[in-house]
Amino acid sequence: MLTLLALMAQSATLDADPYVAARTCATATMQAADAPLPGFVDASRMLFYTMYGARARPAGKPLMERLNDMTKEPLPKVNPAEAKLLVLACEKRFPRPATVSAEQLPAKEVDRDLMCYGVLGLLQGVAQSVRGSQPNDPWLDRIKAAADPTEARLTDEVLIGAGLANKEDFMRAYNRQLVASLDLGEPLAVARACGVKGG
DSSP, rough: HHHHHHHTTOOOOOOSSSHHHHHHHHHHHHHHHHHSOOOOHHHHHHHHHHHHHHHHHHSSSSSHOOOOOOOOOOOOOOOOHHHHHHHHHHHHSSSSOOOOOOGSOOOOHHHHHHHHHHHHHHEEEEEEHHHHHTTTEEEEEEHHHHHHHHHHSSSSSHHHHTOOOOOHHHHHHHHHHHHHHHHOHHHHHHHHTHHHHOO
């Protein structure tokens, strides 16, 4: 069956524009979910494609600001019958490792914590959304268990020592680490390297 899908995926094409392709992949991921309501893992993969799209077409804005803008933009339409085929095409177009190790995170502690803080913060929003429709979903607690100590380490003293005392400098460094996380893998893989357990 997987071989058949792989062969059929050759006819499932994505737009040459990486922004459009990534946005299409976000839609296809959600439509291809096997459950009636997409769970956290599918939603986090959708976040990866959305972040990739934001990086591909930044419109002169930092990643977080661009992500906020994109929530107001309509997603490309995907034929539900082609969603699973498109997901295979997406995995080929946007390859990423299945796992990310802690050793691959930034060597400098403040940069590492900024990356984890950013990725975990985005995933916490995803988990909160999923929890709204699936009250027993465990991912919000798992994400918070790693996010809270990460945030606690980013004290005023640490940020001042890193030259990030004002909001503008902090947000530049924060967005830079979010963009860099995409080169490591999708958000959930990075989150596991940041200490998220379970799943």
